[in-house]
Amino acid sequence: MGLKTMSATTHSFRKMNGLGNDFVVIDRRHDDLSLPADAVRAIADRATGIGCDQLIALDPSSEADVFMRIWNADGGEVAACGNAARCVAGVVAGELGRPTVTIETEDQVLGAYAGPDGLVTIDMGEPRLAWDEIPLTEEFHDTSCIELQAGPIDAPVLHSPGVVSMGNPHAIFFVDDAEAIDLGRIGPMLEHHPLFPERANISVARVLDEGHIRLRTWERGAGLTRACGTAACASAVAAVRRGLTDRKVTVSLPGGDLVIEWREGDGHVLMTGPYALDFEGTLPPELLGSEAQGV
Numbered sequence: 001m002g003l004k005t006m007s008a009t010t011h012s013f014r015k016m017n018g019l020g021n022d023f024v025v026i027d028r029r030h031d032d033l034s035l036p037a038d039a040v041r042a043i044a045d046r047a048t049g050i051g052c053d054q055l056i057a058l059d060p061s062s063e064a065d066v067f068m069r070i071w072n073a074d075g076g077e078v079a080a081c082g083n084a085a086r087c088v089a090g091v092v093a094g095e096l097g098r099p100t101v102t103i104e105t106e107d108q109v110l111g112a113y114a115g116p117d118g119l120v121t122i123d124m125g126e127p128r129l130a131w132d133e134i135p136l137t138e139e140f141h142d143t144s145c146i147e148l149q150a151g152p153i154d155a156p157v158l159h160s161p162g163v164v165s166m167g168n169p170h171a172i173f174f175v176d177d178a179e180a181i182d183l184g185r186i187g188p189m190l191e192h193h194p195l196f197p198e199r200a201n202i203s204v205a206r207v208l209d210e211g212h213i214r215l216r217t218w219e220r221g222a223g224l225t226r227a228c229g230t231a232a233c234a235s236a237v238a239a240v241r242r243g244l245t246d247r248k249v250t251v252s253l254p255g256g257d258l259v260i261e262w263r264e265g266d267g268h269v270l271m272t273g274p275y276a277l278d279f280e281g282t283l284p285p286e287l288l289g290s291e292a293q294g295v
């Protein structure tokens with residue numbers, strides 16, 4: 001008596017990616033699986049878990065077709081993920097048998113269109129540009145070019161980024177050669193810079209021409225990734241604000257291309273790109289902690 005029965009419940013997952021930015025997607029619409037930060041870290045750990053940049057949960061929504069929750073690999077919950085939004089839109093559009101779906105996040109309700117060509121367009125809403133919306137700890141009147149630098153004071157390696165919130169904070173540094181920057185070293189320092197009270201995603205962008213940007217991103221809570229959808233949106237917005245590109249651009253990331261349009265009129269940002277299902281599996285109960293193992 002007094003002993004709990006060992007009754008491990010199994011939970012399935014999908015492994016998906018958007019341009020190589022990869023996700024473990026767990027459907028919680030019919031159960032209430034708890035995902036504390038240590039379970040997220042265990043599942044996301046590439047050495048001992050399944051491994052992913054972000055863990056995504058599909059929850060029921062009263063406002064939209066689905067609620068998408070997002071955790072970075074470090075266990076921190078965040079409000080936006082462009083590449084995951086395309087994956088989720090693809091799954092839900094398939095389930096509902098219609099191309100147009102809506103996704104609620106902690107930040108907003110996103111509209112999505114899953115085309116017959118396999119590409120998904122997400123309406124990412126309006127970028128937020130005021131200093132306290134990014135947020136920053138210091139007031140800047142013009143966030144298209146703020147005072148911030150990395151490296152020696154008289155010869156900075158990176159300086160004067162544009163900052164943009166796409167529901168998550170981004171700093172975009174425009175450079176001559178994005179590949180020449182040691183983002184794995186500088187990224188974490190800037191992610192944790194005191195100017196960013198909620199930390200930030202750090203990108204280096206090279207404008208190839210008025211319709212094309214090359215982009216690399218150090219993601220807050222995940223590190224260097226093959227692609228970051230919200231960073232692609234933020235870089236397009238930052239480039240338009242500096243007069244460097246047209247409002248519609250191709251953003252080339254290490255994992256492939258996204259088309260980003262900062263639409264005139266309503267000022268919404270549209271992101272179009274592919275998504276992929278890699279495999280499906282069952283979560284090992286030991287990754288979910290003792291509660292899920294029925295101990």
Ligand SMILES: N[C@@H](CCC[C@H](N)C(=O)O)C(=O)O
Pocket residue numbers: 021054072078079080081082083084168169201219220221222225227228229230231
């Ligand atoms: N990979 C994502 C962004 C994921 C969240 C980001 N690391 C943050 O902490 O804000 C994307 O495709 O947008």
